[in-house]
Amino acid sequence: xxxxxxxxxxxxxxxxxxxxxxxxxxxxxxxxxxxxxxxxxxxxxxxxxxxxxxxxxxxxxxxxxxxxxxxxxxxxxxxxxxxxxxxxxxxxxxxxxxxxxxxxxxxxxxxxxxxxxxxxxxxxxxxxxxxxxxxxxxxxxxxxxxxxxxxxxxxxxxxxxxxxxxxxxxxxxxxxxxxxxxxxxxxxxxxxxxxxxxxxxxxxxxxxxxxxxxxxxxxxxxxxxxxxxxxxxxxxxxxxxxxxxxxxxxxxxxxxxxxxxxxxxxxxxxxxxxxxxxxxxxxxxxxxxxxxxxxxxxxxxxxxxxxxxxxxxxxxxxxxxxxxxxxxxxxxxx
Amino acid sequence: xxxxxxxxxxxxxxxxxxxxxxxxxxxxxxxxxxxxxxxxxxxxxxxxxxxxxxxxxxxxxxxxxxxxxxxxxxxxxxxxxxxxxxxxxxxxxxxxxxxxxxxxxxxxxxxxxxxxxxxxxxxxxxxxxxxxxxxxxxxxxxxxxxxxxxxxxxxxxxxxxxxxxxxxxxxxxxxxxxxxxxxxxxxxxxxxxxxxxxxxxxxxxxxxxxxxxxxxxxxxxxxxxxxxxxxxxxxxxxxxxxxxxxxxxxxxxxxxxxxxxxxxxxxxxxxxxxxxxxxxxxxxxxxxxxxxxxxxxxxxxxxxxxxxxxxxxxxxxxxxxxxxxxxxxxxxxx
Numbered sequence: 001x002x003x004x005x006x007x008x009x010x011x012x013x014x015x016x017x018x019x020x021x022x023x024x025x026x027x028x029x030x031x032x033x034x035x036x037x038x039x040x041x042x043x044x045x046x047x048x049x050x051x052x053x054x055x056x057x058x059x060x061x062x063x064x065x066x067x068x069x070x071x072x073x074x075x076x077x078x079x080x081x082x083x084x085x086x087x088x089x090x091x092x093x094x095x096x097x098x099x100x101x102x103x104x105x106x107x108x109x110x111x112x113x114x115x116x117x118x119x120x121x122x123x124x125x126x127x128x129x130x131x132x133x134x135x136x137x138x139x140x141x142x143x144x145x146x147x148x149x150x151x152x153x154x155x156x157x158x159x160x161x162x163x164x165x166x167x168x169x170x171x172x173x174x175x176x177x178x179x180x181x182x183x184x185x186x187x188x189x190x191x192x193x194x195x196x197x198x199x200x201x202x203x204x205x206x207x208x209x210x211x212x213x214x215x216x217x218x219x220x221x222x223x224x225x226x227x228x229x230x231x232x233x234x235x236x237x238x239x240x241x242x243x244x245x246x247x248x249x250x251x252x253x254x255x256x257x258x259x260x261x262x263x264x265x266x267x268x269x270x271x272x273x274x275x276x277x278x279x280x281x282x283x284x285x286x287x288x289x290x291x292x293x294x295x296x297x298x299x300x301x302x303x304x305x306x307x308x309x310x311x312x313x314x315x316x317x318x319x320x321x322x323x324x325x326x327x328x329x330x331x332x333x334x
Numbered sequence: 335x336x337x338x339x340x341x342x343x344x345x346x347x348x349x350x351x352x353x354x355x356x357x358x359x360x361x362x363x364x365x366x367x368x369x370x371x372x373x374x375x376x377x378x379x380x381x382x383x384x385x386x387x388x389x390x391x392x393x394x395x396x397x398x399x400x401x402x403x404x405x406x407x408x409x410x411x412x413x414x415x416x417x418x419x420x421x422x423x424x425x426x427x428x429x430x431x432x433x434x435x436x437x438x439x440x441x442x443x444x445x446x447x448x449x450x451x452x453x454x455x456x457x458x459x460x461x462x463x464x465x466x467x468x469x470x471x472x473x474x475x476x477x478x479x480x481x482x483x484x485x486x487x488x489x490x491x492x493x494x495x496x497x498x499x500x501x502x503x504x505x506x507x508x509x510x511x512x513x514x515x516x517x518x519x520x521x522x523x524x525x526x527x528x529x530x531x532x533x534x535x536x537x538x539x540x541x542x543x544x545x546x547x548x549x550x551x552x553x554x555x556x557x558x559x560x561x562x563x564x565x566x567x568x569x570x571x572x573x574x575x576x577x578x579x580x581x582x583x584x585x586x587x588x589x590x591x592x593x594x595x596x597x598x599x600x601x602x603x604x605x606x607x608x609x610x611x612x613x614x615x616x617x618x619x620x621x622x623x624x625x626x627x628x629x630x631x632x633x634x635x636x637x638x639x640x641x642x643x644x645x646x647x648x649x650x651x652x653x654x655x656x657x658x659x660x661x662x663x664x665x666x667x668x
């Protein structure tokens with residue numbers, strides 16, 4: 001049971017109980033995703049506290065005991081001994097802003113566990129990838145970028161995606177030269193970067209394809225593909241995260257486009273779209289069996305266009321590209 | 335300028351500078367919505383700190399000075415004197431969990447300002463409501479609830495909605511008896527509760543219509559409508575929030591369904607889908623000019639069905655129902 005595994009780890013950190021309120025961590029531990037205000041306390045007898053609106057669902061679906069939420073002013077009484085909270089940006093900010101945050105520490109124990117996926121999580125991510133992969137065949141580029149995104153999202157939703165894993169990116173023409181370009185109300189031009197994912201049982205998928213139609217675009221696309229292959233080729237347990245990033249980066253740099261690869265090569269995902277590990281040149285740590293990471297090098301030439309290719313890889317001694325059913329190069333018409 | 339207004343208020347609270355990192359508050363103050371990690375510091379010379387990925391956009395669109403983000407360990411040096419953070423659930427938790435959180439206080443100054451909308455905000459919300467209202471005419475109930483939601487969301491997206499303001503609810507048949515029912519892969523039955531909204535320039539809309547087709551459903555629907563009218567009729571500046579809730583609640587109670595009205599009558603919205611004020615029987619405070627609130631009573635009969643009707647109201651001496659172009663009763667076919 002996940003609670004005991006977390007508790008053992010917390011005890012090693014000299015922590016007696018932990019306060020959890022991120023919905024994705026509650027889902028991870030209890031298998032119940034709250035629709036409203038909820039919190040979970042980890043100790044020898046873990047309890048999930050939910051709002052009245054979630055009570056029936058939680059009792060039916062949570063793997064741990066469920067009770068009614070208590071007033072915030074009472075929560076301290078529910079915890080024993082040395083207390084930890086989840087690691088969060090809010091907590092990080094407060095730590096750096098405050099002279100003293102009293103008795104509280106944060107623990108990354110749950111985020112650490114979440115980096116390697118269970119069998120059930122891998123199945124959910126496979127399903128999420130299946131929904132996303134099928135949907136790209138239904139995308140319609142004959143109108144605006146927003147229209148194209150809407151056709152893709154529509155197909156994911158009717159096939160069981162709760163919602164897009166993140167705001168779908170359809171960035172075309174010169175707008176593709178920014179990796180975070182917002183999907184616009186402009187007509188689709190070439191090339192077209194589409195970065196999208198589904199959510200199945202709250203688990204994400206994350207794929208990018210770039211649709212190209214000129215020699216210049218193909219030249220850049222081939223470099224990005226070679227870089228991605230170099231990264232994917234070395235993905236297995238024990239390999240340094242920074243080496244995976246550099247494998248892709250070195251290819252792009254050799255071709256003279258290093259300065260235009262302005263993000264890291266990949267990241268973990270699961271219940272969140274961005275999770276540890278970060279596959280970056282300045283990451284510490286190594287890949288582990290059953291991590292799932294993206295490999296997504298890109299080249300963004302200012303004022304011209306951008307190309308990115310992204311696949312999802314399950315790490316093992318025989319790493320599996322979970323998105324392999326989807327061709328790297330896809331036909332399209334405007 | 336919003337910064338000076340916030341600063342004056344902070345000085346009254348004996349605070350010298352404030353650390354802001356919620357994207358919606360950054361948008362409210364600077365008019366720029368960050369796509370990535372960003373924070374903003376309020377003092378005499380306010381600065382927005384953004385990630386490299388947002389730099390160009392922020393410089394083009396932010397109304398306040400933009401700089402590169404600093405390491406978290408440096409943020410304290412950017413702030414002067416007594417420091418405040420935004421009011422957040424995380425901060426509330428920490429306050430109750432910790433023995434002592436040092437020198438930090440939280441301030442609701444920005445959330446308080448955001449309760450009354452500026453001209454520009456009202457225009458954005460009108461546009462968001464326009465997109466959402468038009469889309470309901472395109473909903474297709476002939477397949478699953480998910481399919482219906484997808485048809486509605488598709489129409490909002492192609493007409494300029496960034497994304498749904500929240501997970502669209504299509505809850506039909508017995509599933510409508512829970513106010514937070516998830517949109518399912520089951521075929522649509524009657525009655526159908528549809529609760530939806532768009533996001534235009536990051537501003538939400540929030541509407542509910544219930545599609546009915548039997549006498550029993552109509553009986554309940556008429557009670558909910560009478561309750562909603564009773565609430566809307568008294569909405570103007572100076573009226574107690576609790577009186578608005580009770581106006582609707584009293585009608586439903588008189589008809590004997592009080593125990594089945596299991597949420598509050600309404601809430602503010604804007605950059606977030608739920609904002610102050612909460613229109614509840616236990617709310618303190620009164621309505622103010624230029625607040626925008628929902629009026630959404632409902633009756634949920636366990637094991638049978640539910641009915642909710644929700645409109646958006648701009649508070650003034652002549653309060654305006656912003657969603658009035660949309661009929662309360664809409665035709666449909668399954």
